[in-house]
Amino acid sequence: MSAQNICPRFEKATELLGKRWVALIVYDLMSGPRRFGEIDADLANLSGKMLAERLKELETEGIVKRDVYPETPVRIEYSLTEKGKALEPILGEITKWSSEWIELN
Amino acid sequence: MSAQNICPRFEKATELLGKRWVALIVYDLMSGPRRFGEIDADLANLSGKMLAERLKELETEGIVKRDVYPETPVRIEYSLTEKGKALEPILGEITKWSSEWIELN
């Protein structure tokens, strides 16, 4: 009989953060701006295709900013916006939880 | 040249929490034990198939506990373990972030 309504903002947030690779990409960008190839190298199992797709989505959501530097060869830097940086406490709590509860085999 | 290694515990945690529906199911269970049908009703777009699958996975991960009460009809209660309850600060930060940064159309 009881119906627990879930806050639509929370739901939207989990749709965003719950997409595969998103948390790891944001985590990677927390330490500062990074290039496509660097992120790709940091996240071993992430393919260029998915990285491109996720970066585009994150840009659309206003979480990531894309800057082009017409150098040789072209340098494209991805960085977090204010909205993206504001995710830090979430990642911090995930780090805490994982260090306490996740054991590696 | 620089390679940002991502903590394997963090990575494992995001694999878990980043799976579709997981955050919402855990959020729903935060308010106390719930039956299959109740969770299903709370999460409008979640199918019974996926709920069954996710609950099984969460049980395997030690986040959710399943209790059978042989009543009429049978009552099966899902609840959070200590490990599951420990996710609360993460959900709390997601709630905070979403209330500040997510706008509804």
Add this chain to the structure above:
DNA sequence: ATTATTTATTACTTTTTGTAAGTAAGTATA
């Protein structure tokens, strides 16, 4: 035995993700 209720499971379709090769733009090198 039949029925009711809740908790799943199965068969099938659609969507998402993975993999690997290929393209585009701009330089430098032969």
Add this chain to the structure above:
DNA sequence: TATACTTACTTACAAAAAGTAATAAATAAT
């Protein structure tokens, strides 16, 4: 001039995950 190099993507196709709807299993009251 041509080729090869670097970075940042795209594309085509295969595999895996998720969505949908019908069906089954479990239990006990009638």
